[in-house]
Amino acid sequence: MQERNQLIVLFQKYQQGLVNEEEKTMIARWLIQLELMGEQLTPIELQAKATLSRSELKNLFFPTEIPKVKVVRFPVWLKSIAASLFIAVAFGTIYYANHHEKELPLLNTFQQTVTQIGEMKVITLPDGSKITLNNQSRLKYPARFSEKTREVHLTGEAFFEVVHDSKKPFKVFTDKLNIQVLGTSFNVTAYPEDEQISVAVATGKVGVMDKSNKQTAAQLLLPGDRLSYHRLNQKFSNSKLAISDINSWDVGKLVFKNETLEQITKQLQRYYSVKFVFKNDSLLKRQISLRTNNQQLATLMKALSLSGNFRYKIEGDQITLW
Known part of the structure; x- marks a missing residue:
């Protein structure tokens, strides 16, 4: 009740143009806090609110220049609201962190x-x-x-x-x-x-x-x-x-189109777990085109040798070409 009386006095001073900037700021903040709490504004408070222009309110809360620091003592009921807002923000932060801590590892894993x-x-x-x-x-x-x-x-x-x-x-x-x-x-x-x-x-x-x-x-x-x-x-x-x-x-076929024998043998090494040895380095760049089913290595090597005009010998997991 005491805060209400102080507020009414300030409103009357505001109407007379006698309030300073600090008191004007306090009026604007109190009006907003009263609305947040759902309290019914008195006729004099509504009149003061109507008198305060949007530009004044914006400048009070979003100044274009950094204002000088002023110590403003707020009533007890305002401190309670601030404490409640702080608790709400804290719980919101905790919820967000707990909700997303399960998601972030999945994105990073x-x-x-x-x-x-x-x-x-x-x-x-x-x-x-x-x-x-x-x-x-x-x-x-x-x-x-x-x-x-x-x-x-x-x-x-x-x-x-x-x-x-x-x-x-x-x-x-x-x-x-x-x-x-x-x-x-x-x-x-x-x-x-x-x-x-x-x-x-x-x-x-x-x-x-x-x-x-x-x-x-x-x-x-x-x-x-x-x-x-x-x-x-x-x-x-x-x-x-x-x-x-x-x-x-993917469907069990090998298709080589103008690929060098060096490229082809590297693919075959990965398919058949064998090692190729070239006695004649000129064979490395010999180009071959061949379409064949993924079949036994001996059959495939015979087809390759006919297409590429080279000779070969299979000894265990090593194939020698010349």
């Missing part, structure tokens, strides 16, 4: 799937996208994707079937290339020991960027396009593939 020689695995990601991982490959991905993007890291080869989401792009990171899609299917071959990294598109559109050279423009690939990145000269080359050949390895 990565899972990893690895395949061995001659082994393939199918992975279903949190968004429903499916990835078929070829042999001797590794895929690293989060337990749950963030709200803005879907990111995975690949070493080796994989065929991606990505669920479309225009608001959350899907990104594949290799050691040299960044690949981004919204929803499509494509194949990525990125073995560290290979001279080339390749990206081939089965459906949709795929964007590819050289992560080591920001000056290089991103390339947009369409179905049937294959982009190869050459590690030595850091250049790109483009070619065309039949859609059915893009993930032929």
Whole structure:
């Protein structure tokens, strides 16, 4: 009641233009606090509220310049409200922290799937996208994707079937290339020991960027396009593939199109766990095109030797070429 009487006196002084800035600030704050508590304002209080313009209230609480620090002694009932607001904010902060501490570890936790020689695995990601991982490959991905993007890291080869989401792009990171899609299917071959990294598109559109050279423009690939990145000269080359050949390895077929014997033998080493030895280095760059079912190594080597015009000998897990 005493605070009310003090407030009425201040309102009367305000109407007469006798209040200073400190008292004007106190009037504005009290009016707001009374409304927050749901109290009915008296006619004189309503008149004072109407007299205070919006610009005055804004300047009181959001000054354009940093005001000088003033010590204002508030009534006891205002201190109680402040304490209640502090408790409410504290509980809100605790709730937010407890609610999100279960989510943050999932975003920061990565899972990893690895395949061995001659082994393939199918992975279903949190968004429903499916990835078929070829042999001797590794895929690293989060337990749950963030709200803005879907990111995975690949070493080796994989065929991606990505669920479309225009608001959350899907990104594949290799050691040299960044690949981004919204929803499509494509194949990525990125073995560290290979001279080339390749990206081939089965459906949709795929964007590819050289992560080591920001000056290089991103390339947009369409179905049937294959982009190869050459590690030595850091250049790109483009070619065309039949859609059915893009993930032929996934269905038990091997398709080589103008690939060097060196590239082919590296793939066969991963499939059959054998070692190739070249007695004639000129054979390394010999190009071969061959389509065959994934069959016994002896049969495959016979077909390769006829296509590439070379001789070979199989001794245990070593194959010598000349």
